[in-house]
Amino acid sequence: MAGQREMREKNPWHRRPIIIIAVLFTVVIGGLVTMSVMQNKPIHQKYKYGIVLDAGSSHTSVYVYQWPAEKENNTGMVTQKHTCNVKGKGISSYFRNANQAGPSLRECMEEAERAIPTPRHQETPVYLGATAGMRLLRKENETASGNVLLSVMQFLQATPFSFQGARIITGQEEGAYGWITVNYLSDNFRRAQHTMGALDLGGASTQITFESGDHFKSINDFIHFRLYGKEYRVYTHSFLCYGKDQALKLFLDRQLQAHPTGSGKQTLEDPCFHPGYNKSKSVQDIYNSPCVSEVQPSKAEFTHKGTGNWMLCQKNVRRIFNFSECTSSSCSFNGVFQPPLKGQFGAFSAFFFVMDFLNLTSEPLEVSKKKLAAYCSMPWDEVTKNHKKVKEKYLQEYCFSGTYILTLLEDGYNFTSETWKDIKFIKKIANSDAGWTLGYMLNLTNMIPAEAPDSPPIPHAGYVTLMVLFVFVLFFLIVLAYCFFRRSSSASQKQIV
Template sequence: MKRARQETVPEKMRRLRGVIMIICLPIFLVSFVFFLIPRGSLSVDGGGGVLLGRTGGNSKKYAVIFDAGSSGSRVHVFCFDLNLDVQPIGEELELFKQKKPGLSSYAENPEEAANSLLSLLEEAESVVPPELRNLTPVKVGATAGLRALGMESSEKILQAVRDFLRDKSSLKVKPEWVSVLDGTQEGAYQWVTINYLLGNLGKTYADTVGVVDLGGGSVQMAYAISESDAKTAPTIKNGEDTYVKPLYLKGTKYYLYVHSYLHYGLLAARAEILKVDGAAGASCIPGGFHGSYKYNGEEFEASALSPGSSYNKCSEAALKSLKTDQPTCTHMKCTFGGVWNGGGGDGQKKLFVASFFFDRAAEAGFVDPKVPIAKVRPSDFEDAAKRACGLNLEEAQKRFPRVGPGNLPYLCMDLVYQYTLLINGFGLDKGQEITLVKQVKYRDQLVEAAWPLGSAIEVMSSE
C-alpha cells in the first residue's frame, strides 16, 4: 500500500484559517484597547483606596501645601507613591519650612504679603524634580488670621498670592487652590492627617482618635461619631455649615463631628480675656509688666495690677471669655457658646491635642520639647498655671527660661486658658489622659501633625 502524503504546515494553516481567525481576533482587540488606555489614569482599588497611575513614566507624585496661619506661614512638601503612601524627600518624609509673620500682618499691603512667601516657595520647588514641577499642585490654605480680617481685606491678599504664584512659580496652580479654609475644613484635614499617620484609616470609627487643634486664631475639635449620633445632629443656626461631615476613606464611611471656634485660638483668646474687663484681664499679667497687647489690628491694655497676676482671678476671666453660660443649649449638651459637643462616644475617648497645647507644655517644662509626642492630663496645665501665676516678670523669666520674651507676659494667662478650655469648654475630666502631639512617627520617620497632609491627600486623590 502507498503511504498517504503528509500534509505540510502551510497547507494545515490554509485549511484551518477560519478557526485561527476566530481565536486571534479577540486577543488582538483586547491588546489594542489596552494600548489606547491613558497611563496617567486614576482608579479605585477593591478596598476603596485611591491608586495613582504613572504620569510620564514616574512612579512618584508631589504636593506643595502652604499653611498661611495667623502666627506665620509654613510650607509642606509631600511625595507619594502609586498607593498614596508618603515617601521620603531626602532623609525626611516631608520638607517643612516656616517663617513669621503671617499673611494677615500685611493687611495694608497685599503684594508684600504674597512676596513674603517667596523664600518658602523656592525651598519647596528645589526638592521637586524639574520634570514634575508643572504636574505638582501647589495649594495655599489661609486659616484664622485671614478669616478674622474680613472678606474684602482677605480676598485682596488671596488675589495677590494667586498672581504671585502664577508669575513666580513653576508648579501647577489653580485659582481655587488659594483660599481661606473654613474651620471645619481645617479640623477635618487635621483629623485625616493624624489618623492616616497612625494607620487608623480603614478601621472602625471606634478605632480612630479625636483631635483638638489649638491655633492662633481658632481652635478645632474633630472626632468620628456613630451613624446614630450623626442622624441626631442639630442644625447650626446660620445654616451655612453642619456639625457632621461624611468621609469615605480606605473603603470605610466615617461620620466626622467637626467644629471650629473662631476667636478662641490662643492668640485670639488673649484679646478675649483682656476684653472681659480691665481688672480681671490684667489679673493674668505678671507684676512688673506694663504694656499693651496687639491682635488683629486692635490694641488692648495689658499692664499688671499692683499685686501681680492671680490664678483664681485669671481663671474667672478665662471662664467668662468662653461664654459657657450663654447662649445655652436647649436640647443637647454643649461645649461652649451654644455649640453642640458631638455626643461623645468611642471616637473621642483617645484624644490627640496639637499645636499651641504642645508648645506651651514644652515651655512650661512638663513636656520634653525634643520628644514628638507625650502623654499628659489637663491637670498638668493647671499645675503649671499655678506655678506661673503670682510670679513677677523677673521671677517668671528665671523659673521658665524656655519661654520667649514675647510670650512671657502671657504665660499665666495662656496656661489658665488652656486648662479652662479643656475642662470647662470641652468637658474633659482633669485626670483624663490626653496625647500632646507635634509629630507622628510614620515608617520610622517623623511627620508634622498638621492639617496640610490631609489637604495633600485630598488633592492627590482628585488629580
C-alpha cells in the same frame, strides 16, 4: 604531525559537536544569569509631589509632601518631605500692603524648588489654604482680604509648579483635615482601628473633631469622608475668636471694660501675668480685631501689671465663655451642640507647644493645675532669668495660655479628670507635623491620576516560562554531551583492544 592529528581525533573536546554543545551551553548559562539580574534588579520608585501652604493668623508654613506614584486603595501614601516657616507674620498682616503678601513667600518656595526634582516641578500641584486670620480679615474688610489673596495667587502662578488655587478654608474643613492627619499618621485607617479625635488650637480659632454616631442638628456639625474604601462621618466644630491670641484679646477686653478708670492712665492688674510684670501697652493692639468689643476705652494706653494669682486667673478666663446657654442635649460652650466625647484625642499646634513648655503634656489634670498655679506665681524676673532664649512676647503669655487651655479642654470641651488621660499632646507623628495640611493633601490626592510605576522588563508569567525553557535546553545539552562523551569513550576502548 600525524601523532598530533591522531591525538586530536581521540580527544572528544576537539570534536565539532562537542565545540557546538560547549558554545550553546555557555550561551544558555549567560542568558540565565543576565535575565535573572535584569528581572530582579531593584525597581526605581517613582514619586509624586504636592505643596500645601498653611496661611495661618500668626505665620505661614510651606509643606512639601511626596507619595508613591502607585496609590494604595485610591489614596496616596503621603509623607512629609520638607517644611519651611515663612519669615514674618501671616498673610493677613499685609492687609495695608497687599502687594507684598505674595513676595513674602519667595524664600520658602525657592526651598521647595530645591526639595523637589526639577523634572517633577511642572506636574507638582500647589495649594494655599488660609485659616482663621484671613477669615477674620474677610469679616472685617472683604476687599482687603481679596487683595491679599490676589497677591498670593499671582506670585504662586509664577512659580514653576502647577498652581491649583488659594482660598480661605472653613473652620470645619480645618478641623476635619486635622482629624484625617492624626488618624492617617497613626495608621488607623489601614488597620481599620477606632479613629482618634483631633484638637487643634491656632492663633485665631480652635477646632474639635471626632467620629460620632449621633444625629447632628446642623449640616455644619459634620463632614463626610471616604478613605481606604471606608465611609467616615465626623462631628467637627470650629470656634472663631477662640484661638490663643484672639482669646487673650477677649480676656484683656473683658478686664479693661470691667475696671474703667478716671482721668489718669489706666492700670490693669492681671492675675494671669507674673508678679513683677509691668508694661505700658497700646489699647489699639487689643481693639484691632473684630473679636473684641467695639467700644474702646477712652485712654490710648494702659499699664499692664501682673499679680500671678492662678485661681483668680482661671475665674476671669471662664468669663470669655458662655457655659449657661444650651438648647441641645449637650453643648460645649456658647450654645454650640457637641455629642459626648468618644475615644482618644490628639491635641496639636498651640495645645502642644504651650503644654510642652510648661512640662504638662503627660500630667493628670489636677497635677497640671497645681503646677500651673506654682508657675504663674513665679516672679517675672525669675521667669526671664530661667528662659533667656525665649522671646518675651511668648514668655509673658504662658501663664494665661496654659490656664486658657485647661479651661477650654475641661469646661469648654467637657474633658474630666478621668478622661484627661485620653488626650495625647503631639507635635509630630512618624516624622510628619500634626496639623490640617497633610489631611488636606491626602484628600486631594484622590483627584490626582495615578502613574504607572516602573515594572520588570518581562512579565512574571513570561519570566517563569523562559526560565523553564532555558533550564530544559540546559538539561538537554548536558544529556547530549554525556551521550557523546560516553560514545567516544566506548569507541576509544574498542580501538585499544
